Amino acid sequence: MTSTQLVEVVAGVLVRPDGRFLLASRPVGKVYAGYWEFPGGKIEPGEAPYAALVRELQEELAITVTAATPWLVQQFVYPHAHVRLRFYRVSAWQGEPQAQEGQQLNWQTPGQLDVAPMLPANTPILRALSLPAITALTCAGELGEDAVLAALPARLAAGLSLLIVREPDYARDQLASWVARLAELTRPAGCRLLVNAEPDWLAGWPVDGVHLNSARLAACRQRPDFAWVGASAHRPEELQHAAELGLDYALLGHVLPTASHPDAPPLGWQGLACQLASAGPRLPVYALGGLGDADLPAACEAGAHGVALMRGAWA
Numbered sequence: 001m002t003s004t005q006l007v008e009v010v011a012g013v014l015v016r017p018d019g020r021f022l023l024a025s026r027p028v029g030k031v032y033a034g035y036w037e038f039p040g041g042k043i044e045p046g047e048a049p050y051a052a053l054v055r056e057l058q059e060e061l062a063i064t065v066t067a068a069t070p071w072l073v074q075q076f077v078y079p080h081a082h083v084r085l086r087f088y089r090v091s092a093w094q095g096e097p098q099a100q101e102g103q104q105l106n107w108q109t110p111g112q113l114d115v116a117p118m119l120p121a122n123t124p125i126l127r128a129l130s131l132p133a134i135t136a137l138t139c140a141g142e143l144g145e146d147a148v149l150a151a152l153p154a155r156l157a158a159g160l161s162l163l164i165v166r167e168p169d170y171a172r173d174q175l176a177s178w179v180a181r182l183a184e185l186t187r188p189a190g191c192r193l194l195v196n197a198e199p200d201w202l203a204g205w206p207v208d209g210v211h212l213n214s215a216r217l218a219a220c221r222q223r224p225d226f227a228w229v230g231a232s233a234h235r236p237e238e239l240q241h242a243a244e245l246g247l248d249y250a251l252l253g254h255v256l257p258t259a260s261h262p263d264a265p266p267l268g269w270q271g272l273a274c275q276l277a278s279a280g281p282r283l284p285v286y287a288l289g290g291l292g293d294a295d296l297p298a299a300c301e302a303g304a305h306g307v308a309l310m311r312g313a314w315a
């Protein structure tokens with residue numbers, strides 16, 4: 001085999017209701033033996049990726065997958081092969097995973113990995129796993145700051161860990177004081193606070209990162225120097241650009257009719273699924289636009305990482 005041949009691989013991220021996910025060590029005799037990976041393996045000629053996933057997890061873990069959704073796609077050039085990995089999130093299965101090939105199994109907590117070494121292609125996958133299923137965007141310009149602040153404690157108590165400040169009509173000073181008010185609540189709760197603004201504005205602000213609108217994303221040539229960076233996208237090419245910059249997530253929409261874009265037609269769930277399938281997203285994508293908490297299963301079914309809520313977060 002040469003490194004120019006593309007080897008198609010599927011891998012399953014088994015996630016338990018408590019959020020822990022399963023890793024397996026590669027057995028003796030395989031390349032990278034002893035490295036940790038997500039269970040899976042090569043797609044056979046003519047085999048559909050989902051069928052390959054079901055087969056591999058049956059062979060390696062003796063479980064039957066009953067619910068799995070497409071998630072991220074990674075390409076990586078190893079000395080032994082150039083691989084394209086299709087990661088699925090597996091949320092339901094029959095049977096208890098049991099190692100069938102001499103591998104070790106270990107359930108891990110997102111953001112607190114305690115096994116090593118990991119297969120190098122999987123580093124972005126681990127970071128993606130530490131992002132929540134639901135994120136929220138502020139819209140104080142429309143609802144008023146007090147309405148957002150009144151609803152925020154319940155959101156934080158429910159586990160909100162990524163809040164994006166989006167106030168397109170705020171001047172810089174107004175935005176700075178709004179961010180400071182929000183940080184008083186988000187910081188103690190361990191919720192990351194990102195701001196949709198010029199990256200230069202944020203020096204010294206109590207924030208964890210920046211969110212680029214689609215115009216800033218288009219103009220961006222290098223990842224801004226923040227711990228967390230996300231972007232708004234409307235097309236697969238923009239998702240591609242965000243991935244090339246090494247951004248942490250993207251928002252894609254709008255999926256359903258929304259007051260923010262009254263004149264543009266929504267993507268709909270099928271349009272979202274088509275865009276994600278054609279992009280083969282290398283970074284987690286949140287569905288955005290007219291959504292509420294109850295839309296999370298539909299978003300994941302379409303291949304999104306989760307949902308981004310705007311008005312729906314503060315009702």
Ligand SMILES: Nc1nc2c([nH]c(=O)n2[C@@H]2O[C@H](COP(=O)(O)OP(=O)(O)OP(=O)(O)O)[C@@H](O)[C@H]2O)c(=O)[nH]1
Nearest residue numbers: 009011030032037038039040041042081083119121122
């Ligand atoms: N299963 C799996 N493979 C991964 C992951 N990450 C990653 O880079 N890979 C790469 O994808 C390829 C998977 O091939 P494999 O050797 O596991 O395939 P397989 O189970 O069909 O075994 P085989 O070697 O007997 O054909 C390897 O090059 C491996 O290094 C991962 O998380 N899970």
